[in-house]
Amino acid sequence: xxxxxxxxxxxxxxxxxxxxxxxxxxxxxxxxxxxxxxxxxxxxxxxxxxxxxxxxxxxxxxxxxxxxxxxxxxxxxxxxxxxxxxxxxxxxxxxxxxxxxxxxxxxxxxxxxxxxxxxxxxxxxxxxxxxxxxxxxxxxxxxxxxxxxxxxxxxxxxxxxxxxxxxxxxxxxxxxxxxxxxxxxxxxxxxxxxxxxxxxxxxxxxxxxxxxxxxxxxxxxxxxxxxxxxxxxxxxxxxxxxxxxxxxxxxxxxxxxxxxxxxxxxxxxxxxxxxxxxxxxxxxxxxx
Numbered sequence: 001x002x003x004x005x006x007x008x009x010x011x012x013x014x015x016x017x018x019x020x021x022x023x024x025x026x027x028x029x030x031x032x033x034x035x036x037x038x039x040x041x042x043x044x045x046x047x048x049x050x051x052x053x054x055x056x057x058x059x060x061x062x063x064x065x066x067x068x069x070x071x072x073x074x075x076x077x078x079x080x081x082x083x084x085x086x087x088x089x090x091x092x093x094x095x096x097x098x099x100x101x102x103x104x105x106x107x108x109x110x111x112x113x114x115x116x117x118x119x120x121x122x123x124x125x126x127x128x129x130x131x132x133x134x135x136x137x138x139x140x141x142x143x144x145x146x147x148x149x150x151x152x153x154x155x156x157x158x159x160x161x162x163x164x165x166x167x168x169x170x171x172x173x174x175x176x177x178x179x180x181x182x183x184x185x186x187x188x189x190x191x192x193x194x195x196x197x198x199x200x201x202x203x204x205x206x207x208x209x210x211x212x213x214x215x216x217x218x219x220x221x222x223x224x225x226x227x228x229x230x231x232x233x234x235x236x237x238x239x240x241x242x243x244x245x246x247x248x249x250x251x252x253x254x255x256x257x258x259x260x261x262x263x264x265x266x267x268x269x270x271x272x273x274x275x276x277x278x279x280x281x282x283x284x285x286x287x288x
Contacts, residue, residue: 003015003246004267006204006246006247006249007202008052008080008122008178008179008204008249009080009082009121009122009156009157009159009178009179009204010121010156010157010178011051011078011080011121012078013051013052013080013249014049014050014051014052014267015242015248015249015250015267016050016238016242016249016250016252016263016264016266016267017050017051017052017053017054017249017250017251018042018045018050018052018053018054018251018252018253018260019053019054019055019208019251019252019253020042020053020054020055020059020064020067020068020253021054021055021056021059021064021253022253022254022255023038023041023042023059023063023064023067023253023255024059024060024063024064025060025063027093028059028060028093029060029061029089029093030060030063031060031063032063032067032255033255035067037255037256037257038067038071038255039067039070039071040257041254041255041256041257041260042067042068042071042072043071043072044257044260044261045260045264046071046072046076046079048260048261048264050264051076051078051079051080052079052080052082052249052251053068053079053080053081053082053251054082054083054084054181054206054251055068055081055082055083055115056083056084056085056087056111056126057083057085057107057110057111057114058084058085058087058088058089058095058107060089061088061089062110062114065083065111065114065115066114068081068115069114069115069116073115073116075117080121080122081115081117081120081121081122082121082122082123082124082159082179082206083111083115083120083122083123083124084123084124084125084126084161084181085098085104085107085108085111085123085124085125085126085146086098086099086104086107086124086125086126086127086128086142086161087126087128088103088107095128095131096128097128098128099128099141099142100142100145101141101142101145101148104125104142104145104146104149105145105149108120108123108146108149108154108155109154111123112154119153119154119155119156120154120155120156121156121157122155122156122157122158122159122178122179123146123155123157123158123159124158124159124160124161124179124181125139125142125143125146125158125159125160125161125171126161126162127139127160127161127162127163127167128162130162133162133183134162134163134164134167134182135164136164136166136167137167138170139160139163139167139170139171140170140174143158143160143170143171143174143175144174146158146175147174147175150175157176157178158175158176158177158178159177159178159179159180159181159204159206160177160179160180160181161180161181161182161208162181162182162183163180163182165193165194165197168180168194168198177203178203178204179203179204179205179206179249180194180198180203180204180205180206181205181206181207181208182194182205182207182208183207183208183209183213184205184207184208184209184210184241185207185209185210185211185212185217185237185241185283186217186219186222186237186240186241186279186282186283187212187217187219187282187283188209188212188283189283191205191207195244195245195247195248196245198247199245199246199247202247203247204247204248204249205245205247205248205249206248206249206250206251207241207248207250208251210237210238210241210250210251210252211234211237211238211252212237216234217233217234217237219233219282221278221279221281221282222236222237222279222282224278225271225275225278225279228275229269229271229275231265231266231269232262234252234262234263234266235262235263235265235266235269236266236269236271236275236279238250238252238263238266238267238269239266239267239269239270239271240271240276240279242266242267243271243276
């Protein structure tokens, strides 16, 4: 795979990383079914050369960061851990906005404590005007609060999650934005133009739910291409994203070492041009 690395948050990272969300219990809430398995996945990712891990202290809550610390601390010098703030979990596992300066400061300190570090490599502000998709609204107040925590030396780099292009522009006028993390995959293509804009600016784009999230991608065209190439549909979906744009960094999550190895193998998968055309027709690209 060409362009296998990208400069992100002050480091050169492999474009295929790992997302820790699935290490928590069902619904990203509570402890994992098997703690030893969760630790084994993290160590296998490290041993396979993964140097970009995505997490948050509201996964569990606190569970995934505590697992990362147990499995990997002291951290390799080239490991970039990206976390996010802006939400908390309710007693019934709800995802609740937590945008006040006090809530953001508490979240940063929780991440520092549970990851066992003095400074966070990168923190995404998770915008919560709509839990499920980007929705317009000013992010000036929470992002300014996060920038103040950066000025205190608690955060090295800042990114944004679940944002519109308008919010990104507003954010970039407040503080340098190193990455955007939004939902995007073969079938969910509303950010096509946004990705191209960010690529031109040298800003990373990290799609969450790259394999469809809680409802995995299903497409006859995807299955057909995978069959022709002799690989799994999920490997094809990941390889398509890597080829889609050089600024796309992937963080597929899994709680299985077998699936981890399958995901990472997608970095070596070359998709022929004809297959790229077939795959590109699965999702309707944005036209405006």
